[in-house]
Amino acid sequence: MQTQEPVQNLVILGGGTAGWITASLMAKVLGKVINITLVESDKIGTVGVGEATIPPIINFNQALGLDEQAFLKATKGTIKLGIQFEHWHKQGASYMHAFGSIGKNFPFCDFHHFWRKHQLQGKDTNFWDFSLNYQAAIHNKFAPLANIQGTNLPGLSYAYHFDAGLYAQYLRQYSESKGVRRIEGTVKEVGVNAESGHIERLLLDDGQQIAGDLFVDCTGMSGLLIKKTLQTGYIDWSHWLPCDRAIAVPSSAQHPIAPYTRSIAHAAGWQWRIPLQHRTGNGLVFSSQHWSDAEAEAALMNNLDGEPLAVPKVIPFTTGRRAQQWNKNVVSIGLSSGFLEPLESTSIHLIQSAATRLIKCFPHNGIKTADIQAFNQQSIVEIERIRDFIILHYKATERDDSPFWRQCREMEIPDTLAEKIELFRATGKVFRDFDDLFTEAAWQQVLIGQGILPNDYHSIVDSLTEQQLQELMDNLKTLIDGTVTALPMHDNFLPK
Template sequence: MSDQNIKNLVILGGGTAGWMTASLMAKVLGKSINITLVESDKIGTVGVGEATIPPIINFNQALGLNEREFLKATKGTIKLGIQFENWLRQGESYMHAFGSIGKNFPFCDFHHFWRRSRASGQDSSLWDYSLNYQAAINNKFAHLAQIKGTNLPGISYAYHFDAGLYAQYLRSYSESKGIKRIEGTVKSVQVRPQDGFVETLILEDGQSIAGDLFVDCTGLAALLIEKTLGVDFEGWSHWLPCDRAMAVPSAGSKPIVPYTRSIAHAAGWQWRIPLQHRTGNGMVYSSKHWSDDEAREVLMGNLDGEALAEPRVIPFRTGRRTRQWDRNVVSIGLSSGFLEPLESTSIHLIQSAATRLIKSFPHQGIKAEEVAEFNRQSQVEIERIRDFIILHYKLNERRDSAFWRECESMSIPETLENKIELFRRTGKVFRDYDDLFTEVAWQQVMIGQGVFPEDHHTIADNLSEEQLSDLMNSLRTLVDGTVKSLPGHEQFLAGLS
């Protein structure tokens, strides 16, 4: 495609996507390439990605960030999972808790033993054996790699934080590593006539920014990947019916819980994300079933503190760019596609794309084979996440609104249908290659949404009734005792200052 050495990388757009990409590039490649980021303070960012999943810890550690300083700077809190309320039926809830559940067995997951114990008459919930879940609902947290005196894993966690403050924090980090930031708005884009490669950004003030490789972090505007290169967008609204979000901050409330809440309503769902200084709130909804006024009324009527601003509406399309990398432009963040924030994957997709770009970074020119493999991996990743999100909508037993009835009756991808039916019949679920979500995550959502396995693995029959009862009781006692010994989440946050 091009034999030109890549020496000048230009990132267009700031926000979370731009500065996460810039900071990782600066850390890993800053000594071998020149990195410039162009952004305009006049252009706002979506800025509602305030909840994360555990891989964010790896990202921060890769940068060498101090967790205490990071949490103080971003007003961050701890996240142990996502509580789903009213998704199966009104009044019922379950949690997608991070980390493991029970004890890890070779060749057979713990929930098979739990299912057998239920069939034998033990009245227990799968989440009785989740350390993360029990810590979350009791508002507890501490860094715990392993349960004391055992070989059982401890607590797995992520963060809630102010996305705007995180971008500012990473901007300071990036500039300290030599990133050149240019303030300005793009007036036009110059491309090479022979192959359409982007050559130069022309700014409103007349500046020309030349580059060998460009990263499009312009969000939903998709200025380079779509408006300049014309890369198509594959829509998924037939599987993911919500197409609008409404966000509003509110005054913080006590206690500051260490989990995200996802509360289903008649035509969508509401997020509630506790930060140190406020609560992030939003409604994700279908414009086919609700007007903006209807969504606003439900959102504003379900805040747990005084609204601190007027809610803002964010229209969106769910789907993906058919090529995340085209010619010499790589789209990262919302320019590459959008999956609603149900499972807090937006920031992770930025992280994984930036990591993938570093692994595939062109040295002596851009090679078609490398671009194709980058795009293949990107497609597999986002489609796996898409299926996991569809799962929540499909598996509902609500009959109180047209929205939920349509979700329950919709056709879904065959790969997802097969995964649900395999779990329903056998209790088995297998993680696909490069699937972000673990088997335990799939198990929790499917069981939480009403799919109880008809069978368990034969390995679970290796224990006698007495041995099985002792196993389940000892694990429950161990989890309960560990949680009781943990300090409170707010105690942990107070220790940051």
């Protein structure tokens, strides 16, 4: 049902990372034309393990006008140049999904085609020899290069690691300075219009009533509004992504601080290691069909690189998405809208992109079906492309040392992913789909890193002689190695 009344009062239920990211962007863009209220309770905890991000967060922080050094200091943040995947292709093997480009792209033809011909000629070169991000990461180097001087090559592409709880606090201060009203309280009852089914107000345990025209559900996996009140369905993706539990624990910080995330595969899941200034974030994502909580906890605690700082916390989840991210006058953002394991650090990005999409589709004189449909369709495309990228890591493995990995190797996968794999294997071509978060370079790295090598390369490559091809490879490697040598250490960039 559509409404006709102007949308003037936005109510965000739930704080944490999702709530305050949404509030901050809404306040920045729409703060002068709508009233924004955020309701949260200090008694209700947050999942709080989302500490790694991807490069679009740079644009988000810049849109808010945040100072990078002040942000890093407030959130105990560090730089992230990519994600190192260890034991995913096979035990003992590793590769990195490094941000940014690889080598030098030519018109109509990406660099990996040139690398592949060079390799087929018997030359033993590593694809990541030509990644500035990778070489800087493994040498613990960083400086915010926009480009490499004297060349037409881009510089370092980066994101952040940070304490998600501190980021939420930082954005809370920002939001309140922009006029967002925060109300402390727990929802006792949700008032629903009997005719339209729209939510009209929240009744808090202290008797306060919070009325709104549009509500944003940031209540995490409980989904108080989108799930429990509106009974919005859920699309389960467990048959493609069998991990359904995580155990998280912080440990003492290690130095020098590595500017990349580590993802370490185990017999029934994988472990993350995220270096912050004041501690290291650790967790293990696993399948409860293959490991008990005790087995997973032992695997995690035996593979920390510092002393544990807390008791491990178990987080159950079901991978999938809400059938409608926007239903009636409720928009779900964050874990209330769905869950994808943090393998590619997309959780915080999905919050930011949903908040951005809501602003683009924000209703004016009433909530219109067309806005809801546009928002939901874009949300589905975005999360399904990310889903396929994550499934790729599991499906394209040569591991057969455990029932978990054999199940992953043998499972059926979405047609959208199967077609992409086959095209790359046959021709070396990979194309970025409409609204695909991940670039061609990202797909190339994971496909090659997981052992899927093209059987062919683009015809353009044959325009170079063997000598010219060798000179291209030599010159690029020399340029990248020289640039990395001149970079300062990552620790030197961090605020003191």
